[in-house]
Amino acid sequence: MKDKAKVTLDDFTPASENAWCPGCGNFGILKAVNQALVALELEPHRVLMVSGIGQAAKLPHYTRCNIFNGLHGRPLPAAIGAKTVNNALTVIAESGDGDAYGEGGNHFIHTMNRNPDITCLVHNNQVYGLTKGQASPTTDLGFTTKLNPEGAWTALHPLALAVAADCSFIARGFAGDPDYLAGLIAEAVRHPGFALVEVLQPCVSFNKKNTFQWYQERVYKVEEEEGYDPGDRAMAFALALEWGTRIPIGVIYRRERETFDEYLGTAGREPLVTAAPDPRRVKELFAEFA
Amino acid sequence: MAVDLNILIGGEAGQGVVSVGAVLGRAMVRGGYEVFADQDFESRIRGGHSFARVRVCDRPVDASRETADLVLALNAETVSLHLGEITPGGALIHSAGRNGAVSEGAPNRLDIPVHDIAIDAGGSPKMANTVATAAALGLLEYDFDILAGVLEHQYGRHGSAVVEANVKAARAGYDYARKHCPAGFKMRLKAGRPSGKLLLTGNEAVALGALAAGVGFVAGYPMTPSTPILEYLAGKGRDFSLPVIQAEDEIAAINMAVGAGYAGARAMTATSGGGFSLMTEGLALAGMTETPVVIVLGQRAGPATGLPTRTEQGELLYAIHAGHGEFPRAVLAPGNAQEGFRATVKAFNLAEKFQTPVIVATDHQMADSYYTVAPFDLEAVTLERGEWLCDQDADSQGADYKRYAFTDSGISPRALPGIHRALVSADSDEHSEAGHIIEDAATRRRMVEKRLRKQVGLAGEIAPPLSARVEGADYTLISWGSGNGPAMEASGMLTGRGHRINTLRFTELWPFPAERVRQELEKSGKSIVIESNATGQLARLIRAETGIQADIRVNRYDGRPLSAEYIVAQLEQEAGL
DSSP states (O other): OOOSSOOOGGGGOOSSOOOSOTTOTHHHHHHHHHHHHHHTTOOGGGEEEEEOSSTGGGGGGGSOSEEEEOOTTOHHHHHHHHHHHOTTSEEEEEEEHIIIIIITHHHHHHHHHHOOSEEEEEEEOSSBTTTTSBOOTTOOTTOOOSSOTTOOOOOOOHHHHHHHTTOSEEEEEETTOHHHHHHHHHHHHHSSSOEEEEEEOOOTTTOSSSOHHHHHTTEEEGGGSTTOOTTOHHHHHHHHHOOSSOEEEEEEEEOOOOOHHHHHTOTTSOOGGGOOOOGGGGGGGGGGGO | OOOEEEEEEEEEETSOHHHHHHHHHHHHHHTTOEEEEEEEOOSOSSEEEEEEEEEEESSOOOSOOSSEEEEEESSHHHHHHHGGGEEEEEEEEEOHHHHOOOOTTOSSEEEOOHHHHIIIIISSGGGHHHHHHHHHHHHTTOOHHHHHHHHHHHHGGGOHHHHHHHHHHHHHHHHHHHHTOOTTOOOOOOOOOOOOOEEEEHHHHHHHHHHHTTOOEEEEOOOTTTHHHHHHHHHHTTTTTOOEEEOSSHHHHHHHHHHHHHTTOOEEEEEEHHHHHHHHHHHHHHHHHTOOEEEEEEEOBOSTTOBTTSOOOOOHHHHHHOSSSOOOOEEEOOOSHHHHHHHHHHHHHHHHHHTSEEEEEEEHHHHHSEEEEOOOOGGGOOOOOOOBOOHHHHHHOGGGOOTTOOOSSSOOOBOOBTTBSSOOEEESSOBOTTSOBOOOHHHHHHHHHHHHHHHHHHHTTSOOOEEEOOTTOSEEEEEEGGGHHHHHHHHHHHHHTTOOEEEEEESEEESOOHHHHHHHHHTSSEEEEEESSSSOHHHHHHHHHHOOOOSEEEEOOSSSOOOHHHHHHHHHHHHOO
8 A cells, every 4th residue: 555656765864863884884785775665665654674783783773664673683583573463564674694693593593484574684794893893603714803813713604594494585785786785675575475685794894804895806696697596496505605706696595485474374464453352252262161 | 067178189290180180170160169279290291290189169269288088099109109198088099900009008998990991881991080080079979960061071072972982981980989989988079059160270361361451462482381371372373363473482482572562462472480581681672662561470490490390489589670771560470360360461451551561470380270260250351552642643743753752651652663654663772752772861861760750650550469457466477479379278277276367468569569568567467478489589579678577487499389288387387386
């Protein structure tokens, strides 16, 4: 249902002062998010952004929509709760690599398993920015920090984990290419089911290795490769593991499977929050105990 | 002569002890009696020793009794463990040929070949428990038709053939017991008119309370003793349009519930101490984001995994203080099924009125025991949804909506995200009225004060303890939650011995009704605080909030429930009563 003739970028004017570092990769992601919401013709009040803690988690404050800015690592459970009781909301979880893959690792795995109709953006800068530069689960091997003086241990491949968990939509974008990223985000939101969009995002303050230039030299778009098929899980697994001289961006894997609201029986129904409960209905249950 | 009959059913885990107890209990309630039935079991699925006790009275009863009039032994170990608990004139029912139990010393013995009878009459050894159940009722000459009706209730879903076979097996067991009734056993129980009352567990009462309160979302991770709440609600999920989610852990469960609460649903989770520990981060989140959420905390004996299937009231002070930082909350502690239903409804109302978490603290004894209750008065259930923006404001305010607007009550009108045009911004960081991150000292101070003002309003909603006063009393027995039933019964026993006794029973504990408690205790005799914990948490709370120190404490912390006998024995030994 549309209430307004046309949604424009003006509708997503930042609601509060921005506290990111100048030059942060998050600015590109913010731009892409807003572009995607406009392309999807979503009015701000139709959107709920749920975030955890970290620099990425501040993004919802810098656009305009409903916000639930919760706990470190916990955006996905909160997003599931909200989406389940109000399926009219477009729910986007904003998360970072520490938030989604570290503190929230368990939720990450099980949310992919459940397949709720939620989009999850993971800003992956391979470092903990908000706590000043410690290693994250995706930090490259050998990267040293004050807390990891011997160098980070081997890095997690979250997209490979996602393929293994049969995540129904997996994409990767790059903060240095916001227009392309906006297209991926819009596609992810349209996907019925859980959509993971990882965004390679340079941290200008604490990650002097994985810079804009470092990524520019490595990223390539999967759809420009011969024989690419996002429905091929084995190929997706190979792409998800590719991390070196070439790093793939684009839709890595996609398939449709039963969504969590279909499983719960709430799909296609009025938002549960609009129902008026009747205490007297409980009377029908008393016979069980008589 | 007042009826107070206690039947103990013992056996291994997996032998159906609880089912036998439930059938006996239901048969008694249908005959107009009041029943309290509790369970004692180990943390294992097969083997070990477990028992259920069904106490039958002609007046309301909320406590177990430690001596048994009838011991129904499904295995040999039950005979050796419980022989000494049989009252003079009581009886033991067992199957000696089967399990070779040594039963010398029982006042009266009925040795009944339950397996043979089950096979002969019912066609299957599976009906041995039905035979044994019927034998107990046969000894008492209780109305057989009531038992037949209960068996239909119990087995109806398996079809009429199963019901008929069970009724036949029951008839055979009943007749055998009447024919072989030990000469010394004179106890008889006559069924009266049905009272229309229900027999249900504390957990079931809490679950029904949640449904009556319009619970709209449940997430939880299974943990004894609260799992049955989740299971019951999951069973009703489709009928009541209630999503019940088995979360990957308790952290996810509370965060899901908070997300659903933010979106406008009445959300709850149920757990016990260990799970609650994991939830405390989310509890603070609910406090900071001012999100209504109901948490059932089914206490069991801790710390850590403790005695996972046993009872304790060891988390009162934890429930009051859990979560980092300072925020308002309510803690209710229902002591029986009737109170469990009411407390759950009230918890949802308080959570939404004050936009803050509310904890319903039960314990294993309250959660898993069966209580006799009149059908809950659903007409008396009111849903108080708290303060909301009117539709017009919710649409016109848009991005100007202040989720955390400063108000005198501390309560800011809510709006439903996605339903209206108001943008609802909730934040775990300290935030502005509009819900955006702030760091400045002045706003921080005002937000802290705004949130804490809600505690003042909440305090006005908390019921003072129930008080029963006797002129010139020597002692006041003070108890909370599941301790209330045993304390009341202990009061009766002590009165019977010539003491003058007051009682003060808490079912709601936070915000603490300090003024009323001080008034009560200032006109009391010596105070005796009775708790199922080792450190005297209610006694500490009373002293912290009123400055009044308990004179005597009765504590039980062996994982077993409080009983009147235990309380009186402790008072005799420790305090010379």
